Amino acid sequence: MENNNRFKIIVFFAGLLFLVTLVQETYAKYRVDADGTATVNIARWNIVVNEQDIIDNNYITNTLTPTFAENPHIADGVIAPTAIGYFDLNIDCTNVDVSFSYSISTELDAENDVDDLVVIGYTVDGGAMNAIEGQMDEVSEDIYFDATNKTRDIRIYVQWDDSESATMDNASDTQAALAEGSAKINAMINFTQIVD
Numbered sequence: 001m002e003n004n005n006r007f008k009i010i011v012f013f014a015g016l017l018f019l020v021t022l023v024q025e026t027y028a029k030y031r032v033d034a035d036g037t038a039t040v041n042i043a044r045w046n047i048v049v050n051e052q053d054i055i056d057n058n059y060i061t062n063t064l065t066p067t068f069a070e071n072p073h074i075a076d077g078v079i080a081p082t083a084i085g086y087f088d089l090n091i092d093c094t095n096v097d098v099s100f101s102y103s104i105s106t107e108l109d110a111e112n113d114v115d116d117l118v119v120i121g122y123t124v125d126g127g128a129m130n131a132i133e134g135q136m137d138e139v140s141e142d143i144y145f146d147a148t149n150k151t152r153d154i155r156i157y158v159q160w161d162d163s164e165s166a167t168m169d170n171a172s173d174t175q176a177a178l179a180e181g182s183a184k185i186n187a188m189i190n191f192t193q194i195v196d
Contacts (some may be wrong), residue, residue: 046095047191050088054191065068066158079183081173084120089187091152093143099194103140104154109184113176116161116168117183125154136187142194158185 047054068077068085079085091102106119117134121129130139136156141153160183162173 016057043097045098045193047100048092048095049189050090079114079117079159079160081116084157084159086155086157087187089152089154089156089189090178091122091154091189092150094150096143096150097145099144100140101140101142101192101194102152103138103190103192104136104156105138105188106136106156107188109185109186111182112184114168114183115172116166116187118159118161119185120159121155121157123157125149125153126155129157135172135185144194156187 045055066079066085066087068074068079068083070076071083074080074083090102091098104122108115108117118134119132121131122136122139123129124141137153141152143150168176
């Protein structure tokens with residue numbers, strides 16, 4: 001009987017050892033460690049306005065110099081009542097990998113001495129002029145990342161309004177000219193990625 005008990009104990013431990021080995025191999029089949037690195041390129045967002053990167057320069061200065069049409073009654077490079085001029089905004093999105101929209105609005109600068117400086121219209125890529133009265137409320141467009149034309153040339157036309165509805169009278173016009181005041185208009189451009 002003692003041999004029988006010994007035999008049972010040996011069979012028990014052998015079975016236990018077999019079971020542990022089986023469980024260990026089974027567990028090993030489902031537990032595997034692996035290391036790796038997933039690499040995904042980040043979309044570019046490098047919009048350039050008038051040759052200045054908007055990331056580096058979110059406030060563009062000294063680039064929006066208006067050009068005034070030749071007028072035999074007004075000296076070159078100055079603005080006077082009735083003068084019409086323009087400034088250009090060149091948007092280059094060649095290095096942009098996402099669809100986005102832009103919107104442009106204008107307002108008179110706080111330090112402006114000519115209250116009657118108004119936007120009279122704008123063109124996009126040399127197209128027909130879109131007439132506006134006052135200031136640009138918002139001009140916008142969607143540009144898709146797969147577009148073939150990755151630049152926009154926007155020309156904004158301004159005029160010193162000297163009509164009957166102008167807020168400045170002749171005395172105010174003269175005062176602004178004698179004080180060698182400035183005629184400033186701010187253009188704000190907002191860029192937003194398009195997401196669905």
